[in-house]
Amino acid sequence: MGTSRMFRIFVVLGSAFMILLIIIYWDDVGASHLYLHTPVSPGPKIPHPPPKQRPQTSRPPSFLSDIDAFVNQFLEPGTGEPTDPAPADTGNQSDKAEERYVPRREWKIHLTPVAAELRERQEHRRKLLQEMCTNDSVSFPGKNRSFDDIPNKELDHLIVDDRHGIIYCYVPKVACSNWKRIMIILSESLLHDGVPQRDPLAIPRDLVHNSSMHFTFNKFWKRYGKFARHLMKVKLKKYTKFLFVRDPFVRLISAYRNKFELRNEDFYRRFAQVMLRRYANQPTPPATVDEAFAVGIHPSFSHFIQYLLDPQTEKEMPFNEHWRQVYRLCHPCQIQYDFVGHLESAEEDAEHLLRQLRVDNVVEFPTSHRNLTASSWEADWFNTVPVEVRRELYKLYEPDFRLFGYERPDSLLNE
Template sequence: MGTSRLFRIFVVLGSAFMILLIIIYWDDVGVSHLYLHTPVSPGPKIPHAPPPQRPQTSRTPSFLSDIDAFVNQFLEPGTGEPTDPVPPDTSNQSEKAEERYIPRREWKIHLTPLAAELRERQEQRRRLLQEMCANDSVVFPGKNRSFDDIPNKELDHLIVDDRHGIIYCYVPKVACSNWKRIMIVLSESMLRDGVPQRDPLAIPRDLVHNSSMHFTFNKFWKRYGKFAKHLMKVKLKKYTKFLFVRDPFVRLISAYRNKFELRNEDFYRRFAQVMLRRYGNQPTPPASVDEAFSVGIHPSFSHFIQYLLDPQTEKEMPFNEHWRQVYRLCHPCQIQYDFVGHLETAEEDAEHLLRQLRVDNVVEFPTSHRNLTASSWEADWFSTVPVEARRELYKLYEPDFRLFGYDRPEWILNE
């Protein structure tokens, strides 16, 4: 009788111990969920309707499904807009919007519709991307790989703003400085006297291009580990994704003017000296950019094109981002962009995009007063480049021309 009673005591104690272990385990899992979620700074407190009751199942809770649920509660696919519908109201909508979203005015209700031609423009650009990615006549490295197959180092141009549900792929020499400024303002990653910076033009240029100011996809691995790729795909599905492009040849001219016609020590040492030695008959070019400019030495535009076409160039290192093709920077056949802006229509596209993101009352796209490279200059710039080299250069950048709707420059290629 004593043995039976002792056995029952051990059973009760064992059961209690197992229950305690289960409680501790689920508490740790809950903590890890919170730790691994993307940090989102607090925005305006908007009342949410209680979530609908779902029938209970025996399915084991999943960390990845929790990530999906976390993002889903904030966003609709591809819009960056809140999922809570705005209740109908016949009173002044602007005043109601102010009342609803104090202290921050993140979501603007517009009283005039967006021009139909702007919506159609975006539809045509998105449709063209889809058609070109499905067209077998457009061939380029990496076109048919999956998003999972893209190396982490090639995801460094995708900037994420979790506050507003935005992903921006920046393309150097396509107004990326100003769009990076806007992303800093929206993400509130820069404070001034303890207050988030609201003026894009007040952000110093050296900070604009400082990688620590931007949370990019290639940083996900360090923060999220093995869940990084899954979380990227969740955000790609739910966030509004955009990029800006320009005529590929004009972009090359702009890159050359900015990096080799101006004094830039870094680009002189890394690239200009190589061009001068290989193609400029300068076996021992000046040691510094100041010395080179003082005697009127710098690589010509023709030298720059030779450098791009030289097979040895990419054997040594990938193209620099300022002249790397857009399809290599932004992966348009793996990422379905919601908005494709062109520098040639920058002001209209910027206004349209900020309005679509519902942040046009928070930030404005800065108007550039700098001397921009014009498309009409192409013939003059390429006059020193042999016709055969121009045709080879077009082949190198043809995917960008066709993906983003830029005409083949016949007047340059057939002279």
């Protein structure tokens, strides 16, 4: 009995002694140091500083304090391509695509240089943008603000492709559906049979305009937090930036045809009913677009122009993206675009751009036989719009005319 009792006492004392040793050891080396000696899964070796160098009152600057260095460690020099996958985006399939990535074909070898005419065209458009942004005769809201002053919500049209180092500012009614398809192909954010989709025209329209398919600047805050704005500026400096534009008045005609001459329930309720009540003597317009079309009621092009010029319109909400000015969508005086395409020369410009981006072996710009709005139709469309109203409309869109090299439509404004 005595031996057994002594044995139990020794066990208790021994256990207490071991616990004391563990506490002393743990307090000396730190929990994190002890944990690093027992890894759960294999990974890169992470050097840690000697315990004596641990700060007592404040943490030393980490590598994140130099955000350029942080970004550069993920980019191949001169290419803008990430060396590692981007952080997971729950609304995007790119991570799955990364696991099943199909290597791209060899880059095309171009035996002939890009035509001098095309290079000169781009040089002229870029130079014109720079001149107009420094020319005091061209004035518009936000022209002289810095990039940091642009609200985050106004950066939602800048689509980023980190895989190829590209930033595209999309402008509705300027072939943006097909350019968005191109960006989906390049970013490999859509899978088909387990591999990235390669056919732009096979991407359904509802997915093309689904915001989860595109990583835009206004989403940087969610992913990068306080480093978001600095990261935007780093990417703007390193990546190739492009946009496509068209004659501003023709773009308005195209927007009207697409949104108000066709059955569109959303645009009917949000905009058409407002126009009918204000300008068409329709205090109680039909409740639905089908009912309106059944009795032949819809706002005229003249009503649409009245709506754009009505001060009450922007007091209620900013212009819809389909008729918002390009300078408000893409901020050309804060962002130095490397390529400015025109819809009027879309095929040549698209081929030139894809070749300049070195992705012309990966994807081709889709050609389609659409019912395009022609510039020659302007006189017919504006026939019912008084000359004074046309002049007011030109003032509203004059910055876009001058920034992107479109001639003043004197035939419409001087009658």
